[in-house]
Amino acid sequence: MDHKIEEMEIYAKQNKIPIMEHDGILFLLDYIKKHNIQRILEIGTAIGYSAIRMCLVDSNITVTTIERDKERYQQAIQNIKKFELENRIQVILEDALDVELEDMYDMIFIDAAKSQYIKFFEKFEKNLKKSGVIISDNLHFHGLVYSDENTLSRNVRGMVRKLNQYTEFLKNNEQYETTIYDVGDGVGVSVRKNI
Numbered sequence: 001m002d003h004k005i006e007e008m009e010i011y012a013k014q015n016k017i018p019i020m021e022h023d024g025i026l027f028l029l030d031y032i033k034k035h036n037i038q039r040i041l042e043i044g045t046a047i048g049y050s051a052i053r054m055c056l057v058d059s060n061i062t063v064t065t066i067e068r069d070k071e072r073y074q075q076a077i078q079n080i081k082k083f084e085l086e087n088r089i090q091v092i093l094e095d096a097l098d099v100e101l102e103d104m105y106d107m108i109f110i111d112a113a114k115s116q117y118i119k120f121f122e123k124f125e126k127n128l129k130k131s132g133v134i135i136s137d138n139l140h141f142h143g144l145v146y147s148d149e150n151t152l153s154r155n156v157r158g159m160v161r162k163l164n165q166y167t168e169f170l171k172n173n174e175q176y177e178t179t180i181y182d183v184g185d186g187v188g189v190s191v192r193k194n195i
């Protein structure tokens with residue numbers, strides 16, 4: 001494994017930056033490879049870890065990724081430079097809900113504020129190619145979605161409710177076939193049906 005990748009993992013751990021979990025990222029990279037995904041939109045860059053790893057799957061892959069936190073955005077830019085991927089990864093510093101995109105993507109990867117997942121989904125599905133896929137991270141929220149609500153703080157309870165609403169939203173969405181995989185922190189794969 002490239003030591004620069006490991007450095008990012010250590011940095012994320014030390015600074016409590018919630019990059020994708022080990023099994024989750026391997027699942028995602030495998031999916032990208034198997035389905036020949038080339039154009040990716042990511043909501044939630046953090047320090048650029050997942051964007052870089054997705055890009056490294058194949059030299060034809062390009063990533064557009066959105067981050068609202070300035071410090072993380074700057075770290076992402078630096079990391080992307082270290083891998084010389086400036087030409088293939090575009091980072092947008094803005095709240096994703098304020099971003100308007102014209103381009104079409106094979107995959108949209110949602111990995112940002114959990115309370116806004118439905119909004120991200122509804123906003124960006126117009127940028128998803130026919131038979132594209134929307135992948136959502138953290139659907140298990142460290143197992144908290146299965147816990148007794150009464151044991152949770154108000155804040156966490158709110159997020160758990162939002163995530164459960166999102167899972168219901170995915171399951172009831174007739175235009176997509178959704179499977180939630182028990183890898184990493186719970187990864188949802190929603191494939192748009194060809195109808």
Ligand code: SAH
Binds near residue numbers: 044072
């Ligand atoms: N995908 C990254 C981890 C992202 S962590 C990886 O696996 O390497 C989630 C990030 O989403 C945080 O850095 C947070 O600042 C950002 N974020 C949360 N809500 C957002 C929003 N509405 N718009 C843009 N970025 C957002």
Ligand code: MG
Binds near residue numbers: 019
């Ligand atoms: Mg995540």
